[in-house]
Amino acid sequence: MGSFSIWHWLVVLLVVLLLFGSGKISGLMGDVAKGIKSFKANIKEEDGKDASMVADPAAQTPVPPAGTIAAPGAATATQQAANPTRPAA
Numbered sequence: 001m002g003s004f005s006i007w008h009w010l011v012v013l014l015v016v017l018l019l020f021g022s023g024k025i026s027g028l029m030g031d032v033a034k035g036i037k038s039f040k041a042n043i044k045e046e047d048g049k050d051a052s053m054v055a056d057p058a059a060q061t062p063v064p065p066a067g068t069i070a071a072p073g074a075a076t077a078t079q080q081a082a083n084p085t086r087p088a089a
Contacts, residue, residue, distance in 0.1 A: 017025070
């Protein structure tokens with residue numbers, strides 16, 4: 001009762017073919033294939049760039065963290081240094 005038989009799927013396939021036509025479906029599948037090929041080519045290109053950019057990972061300088069997240073109303077150390085008269089929360 002919950003599953004569809006082969007006849008249900010054949011009727012659905014027939015309706016889809018009548019609505020879209022075989023030309024549109026084959027064109028759509030060709031476009032999907034071109035998109036997949038383009039995606040794979042871009043992934044390979046990015047991997048090549050990453051490998052050529054980093055010759056020695058130990059030679060790179062570490063990047064410090066961008067900052068900290070403070071609670072609402074709390075002053076950070078930078079804000080306190082800029083405005084020493086404001087008391088810390």
